[in-house]
Amino acid sequence: MAKMRTVDAAVAILEKEGATEAFGLPGAAINPFYSAMRAHGGIRHTLARHVEGASHMADGYSRAADGNIGICIGTSGPAGTDMITGLYAAQADSIPMLCITGQAPVAKLHKEDFQAVDIESIAKPLTKFAMTILEPGQVPGAFQKAFQLMRSGRPGPVLLDLPIDVQMAEIEFDIDAYEPLPIEKPKASRKQLEKALDLLTAAKHPLIVAGGGIINAGASAQLVELAEILNVPVIPTLMGWGAIPDDHQLMAGMVGLQTSHRYGNETFLQSDFVIGIGNRWANRHTGGLDTYTAGRKFVHIDIEPTQIGRVFSPDLGIASDAGAALDGLLELARERQAAKTLPDYSGWVAECQERKGSLHRKTNFDNVPIKPQRVYQEMNKAFGRDTTYVSTIGLSQIAGAQMLHVFGARKWINAGQAGPLGWTAPAALGVVRGTPDATVVALSGDYDFQFMIEELAVGAQFNLPYIHVVVNNSYLGLIRQSQRGFNMEQNVSLAFENINSPETNGYGVDHIKVAEGLGVKAIRVEDPNDLPAAFDKAKALMGEFKVPVVVEVILEKITNISMGVEINGVNEFEELAETAADAPTAILTKA
Numbered sequence: 001m002a003k004m005r006t007v008d009a010a011v012a013i014l015e016k017e018g019a020t021e022a023f024g025l026p027g028a029a030i031n032p033f034y035s036a037m038r039a040h041g042g043i044r045h046t047l048a049r050h051v052e053g054a055s056h057m058a059d060g061y062s063r064a065a066d067g068n069i070g071i072c073i074g075t076s077g078p079a080g081t082d083m084i085t086g087l088y089a090a091q092a093d094s095i096p097m098l099c100i101t102g103q104a105p106v107a108k109l110h111k112e113d114f115q116a117v118d119i120e121s122i123a124k125p126l127t128k129f130a131m132t133i134l135e136p137g138q139v140p141g142a143f144q145k146a147f148q149l150m151r152s153g154r155p156g157p158v159l160l161d162l163p164i165d166v167q168m169a170e171i172e173f174d175i176d177a178y179e180p181l182p183i184e185k186p187k188a189s190r191k192q193l194e195k196a197l198d199l200l201t202a203a204k205h206p207l208i209v210a211g212g213g214i215i216n217a218g219a220s221a222q223l224v225e226l227a228e229i230l231n232v233p234v235i236p237t238l239m240g241w242g243a244i245p246d247d248h249q250l251m252a253g254m255v256g257l258q259t260s261h262r263y264g265n266e267t268f269l270q271s272d273f274v275i276g277i278g279n280r281w282a283n284r285h286t287g288g289l290d291t292y293t294a295g296r297k298f299v300h301i302d303i304e305p306t307q308i309g310r311v312f313s314p315d316l317g318i319a320s321d322a323g324a325a326l327d328g329l330l331e332l333a334r335e336r337q338a339a340k341t342l343p344d345y346s347g348w349v350a351e352c353q354e355r356k357g358s359l360h361r362k363t364n365f366d367n368v369p370i371k372p373q374r375v376y377q378e379m380n381k382a383f384g385r386d387t388t389y390v391s392t393i394g395l396s397q398i399a400g401a402q403m404l405h406v407f408g409a410r411k412w413i414n415a416g417q418a419g420p421l422g423w424t425a426p427a428a429l430g431v432v433r434g435t436p437d438a439t440v441v442a443l444s445g446d447y448d449f450q451f452m453i454e455e456l457a458v459g460a461q462f463n464l465p466y467i468h469v470v471v472n473n474s475y476l477g478l479i480r481q482s483q484r485g486f487n488m489e490q491n492v493s494l495a496f497e498n499i500n501s502p503e504t505n506g507y508g509v510d511h512i513k514v515a516e517g518l519g520v521k522a523i524r525v526e527d528p529n530d531l532p533a534a535f536d537k538a539k540a541l542m543g544e545f546k547v548p549v550v551v552e553v554i555l556e557k558i559t560n561i562s563m564g565v566e567i568n569g570v571n572e573f574e575e576l577a578e579t580a581a582d583a584p585t586a587i588l589t590k591a
Helices: 006-016 028-040 051-064 078-082 084-092 119-126 136-151 164-168 190-201 212-216 220-230 262-269 289-293 322-338 346-356 372-382 395-403 424-434 446-451 453-461 477-486 511-517 528-545
Strands: 002-005 021-024 044-047 070-074 097-103 129-132 157-163 170-173 206-210 234-236 273-277 297-302 316-319 388-391 412-414 440-445 467-472 521-525 549-554
Touching (some): 006 028, 006 136, 051 078, 051 097, 051 412, 078 084, 078 097, 084 097, 119 129, 157 164, 220 322, 262 346, 372 395, 388 395, 395 412, 395 440, 424 440, 424 446, 440 446, 446 453, 511 549, 528 549
Parallel strands (some): 021 070, 440 467, 467 549, 521 549
C-alpha cells in the first residue's frame, strides 16, 4: 500500500473510472485538488470564465458521446452555488456529471467561515448523490459510489464536497486494488415484452415514441431495426431526436405544443396504440392529457420505476433500461417475423408518409429584416448530415426543432427540461471537447447568447472551434409571445440606440464587437440571400483560426412561432407550405 494525499487518490480514481475531462476554476479551497491533477498529468482541464459555464461545459461533454462523464471543479462557497443550474440541467435530462467543490476545514463548517456554505444540502434535490466528505478515509469510497450512481439506473449528476483539510490529509491507498462498482440497470423480462408486443400487434395504427433514454443507452440502432422489422412509425421526443434519422421512411415527426412537426401531431392523433421507450411524457410533448390519451392504449418502458405512472397511468408499465428492452423486443420481433405472424402495417406507414410529404411550414421567405424560418432553411442547406446542433430554449430553439434536420443520435444536444438561458455556448464548448472531429453548430437567440457570452473566450483560448448562429431580434421573443395572452409586452425588448455602434440600427448590443473582443470571429448578416456565403465564410474562418465563429442574423423584431396548448390546436401564425418551393429543404415535400 502507498501513502498519499486523498486528492492524489481521487485523481487516480478519475483516470481509472475513465473520467479525464475537467472544466472549472481554481480557488484557495480547491487548490490541493488542482495540485494533484497537475502532478498526475492525466486529467485535461479547461479553464472556464464562470463556474456555471464550467458546469454546462461538463454537461455538454457528457452529452456528446456514449460513456462520457464530464467533471466540473470549483472552490468553496459561490463556486458550488454557481453549479446549481448546471446540476439542475443535467439532473432533469438524466445526464451523468461529476461536480467537485472545495470547502472550509471540517472544524470551521459550523462557524460561518469565509466562503463556507452547506453545498451538500443545497445540491441534494438536484443530484443522485451529494456529500461533504468529513473523513479522509472516506474519499475513495465516496468517489467509487459516485461513479456507480451516475451510471446506474436513470443517469444523473453527483456532487462531492472536499474540505481543504480532508484534501490535504494522507491515507493508505492502492489504485491497483481499486475496482469500479458494478452498474445496476433493470432489465425487462421476456414475459413483460411479450405482453407489450401483443398489445402493439393488436393495434391498427401503432406508434413507437422514442425518448432520450434510448440515446443514453446507446441503443438507436436497435430502435431503428425494431421499427423496420415491425414496420411501425417512430415519433422521437425532443430528447430522443436523432435516434432515428429524419429522412428515414419510418420517422413520423415530433409531437408536441412547440418543438413539433405538423405531420407528427396529425399522425399521433390518428394512432390507436403508443409504446414509449425511455421517455418522460413531458408536458410540452403531450399537451392536455385528455387529448393526448384519448382513443389509444399505452405501454411505457423506463429505466426508473417511479417514472411509470408519474404523468398518467399506462395500460402496461415496464421498468427496464431502454437498450435491454429493445434487445428483448428485437428478439421477439425476429421470431414473429420468421413465423410470419406480424401484422402488415404498410397502409398505415403510407398514410404517415403522405402526411410527412405534405404538412409543412413555409420557410422560403425573402423578407428584410430576415424571417427566422429562412435561417433554418439555409442552415439545412449549409450543414451536412454529420452536423451536431446545440441549443437550449427560446423561439430560436423551438423554430429550429420545427425546421432543422437531425440524422443521428447525439446530433441534437439540448437542455430539454430545464432550458436554462446561457447554456448553449458553454455546452457547445463541452461538445467540441467531447467530439473534436465533429462539426458543431450552436443556435441561440440574442438573450441566450448574452447570458454567458464571456465563455466564448474559452473557445478562443483553448482552440475549440464551432459555429454559433445567433438569431437577433432584440427581444425576449418567447416571453413576448407568451405575454400576448395578457395583452401586454412588458420588459422584453432588448433594443436601444447603441451610441458606440450605430450600425446595429437600434438592435442594441453589438455582438460582433463583443465577440471579437473575446477572441473569436464574427459575421453579421442582414439580407437572407447573404446567408449561404456567410455560412461558407464561417466554416473557412473556423478551419483557419480554430476558434468559435459567430454568425449573427438580424431578424425582423416580431415573429410568432407555431405553438399552442393542445396537440390538436397548435396555432400557425405564418404561411404554410403549399408547394415544394415554399419549403425547399423539408423532407419528402410534395411538389
